[in-house]
Amino acid sequence: MSFVTVRDVFQEYDGRPIIERVNLDVAEGEFVSIVGASGCGKSTFLRLLLADETPTRGRITVDGGTPAREPGRERGVVFQKYSVFPHMTVRDNIVAAESFPKGWGWFRGAKLREARARADEVLERIGLAHVAKNYPSTLSGGMQQRLAIGQALHARPRILLLDEPFGALDPGTRLSMHEFLTQLRAETSMTVFMVTHDLGEGFKLGDRVLVFDKTRWDPDYPERYGATITYDFDARDHGIPYQHILDKIPSLAAASEPAPAPN
């Protein structure tokens, strides 16, 4: 059953094709990693999924709905940078995920207290409770990204889009962020798209790894053709999904046993 459906999507800027003929079906709850060389259109594809841009041709639908024309609460996003609001405290950044859809974007009185209590729970879970009253600029890069993810998830989006979310972090922080994300996913079972430069990261976190590349290449005119999905790996079980198939489906074991040699 396809949850996110991408049909014949083309995107051009000023007549210059960036991605062409992209088709994709993603089931609900899948974690899709998107990798590829720089400038191969993977970030463009993420912006299309986000509905920050509308494709030149083709359509992208979520759960069979109409294609979105602008970003909304259905899609949460975390960018590499600038994903939290610098002028709000850590706690207010989480509260914003609840208050922004309201008329003035504000809570007051009892509602504010309730929202703050819920925000404190979120901060407790993502390990930022001790800096609730600080401003994001005083946080480390990893903590800022954790806050950004917590904020995005607090709005309860149906799909979460991550644009190189750990690209600016040092390797140690990156590893702890992987654990953090894996843990959150186990709790929420959300559909996730993650653009990354790091193949290892893509395979480690993703259920599927999509590779964007150009299938046609004109040496005299490199910008002639756009990129598309060239590989679609099954990345479950560290990219070797059938290695442990006997553990999962024991009934196959009997069939695979060689017949006992006749005496």
Added chain:
Amino acid sequence: MRLLNRHPTRPTGILLAALPFVAVLIAYWIGSEIRLAANPQDKLLPAPETIMNTAGRLFTEPNKRTGEILLWADTFASLRRLAFGVGIGALISLTVGVGIGLLPYVRRGLSSFVAVLSMVPPLALLPILFIVFGLGETSKIVLIVIGITPFLIRDLSQRVLDIPHEEIVKAQTLGASTWVIALRVVLPQILPRLIAAIRLSLGAAWLFLIAAEAVAAEVGLGYRIFLVRRYLAMDIILTYVIWITLLAFLIDFALKTLSRKAFPWLGGGL
């Protein structure tokens, strides 16, 4: 060691900062001595003590006929005009600046208009303002507004455009409307910039204020300076000039302090 890598120590720094002030005072004092030695009645460069005495008189002695101290009345009138002019200018530029920065329709409609408007020399419009609004308070305030608003609008709209697109998208994914994004994401982030821009445009605001007062007024710092010019009362003019400078400096300092106190999230950077 290269000159550009040499930094003064703290006492040297203070001394260096004081040096130009002291130099100007000494230069004035010498010039005044020379002229007064040649002609004790000279009015052009009054002795520093004469200025001090005049200043003491201006700040404390009430006018015999009306009973009010003119300098304070002038100060009050001028500051009122300045506050209204700058305040109205700030409100207009905040609204239009956010509009231009955030809404493509407003940007297409207004940005070239504002760019052209900012090229109009405001002082050339002063006669028109006097004709349209009369010689009262309105024309002076409007001159300040016209003088500083285009600059403020251009500065603020650019600052709105400088807000990372990621932040605006993020706010949308949290369900914020255009109004909420303007109110909760854009406005708080450009307020510090507004204060910085006001600090930059205060010099121009004073210029327009004094020019307008010089042409037609009954009270005001600029009016007084141009009035006593007729009697070559350099001691009064210099007192007023120093007073205006001091006021401008204090306003600038107050705005700087406000910006630091009110926007802790900037972390000192601006």
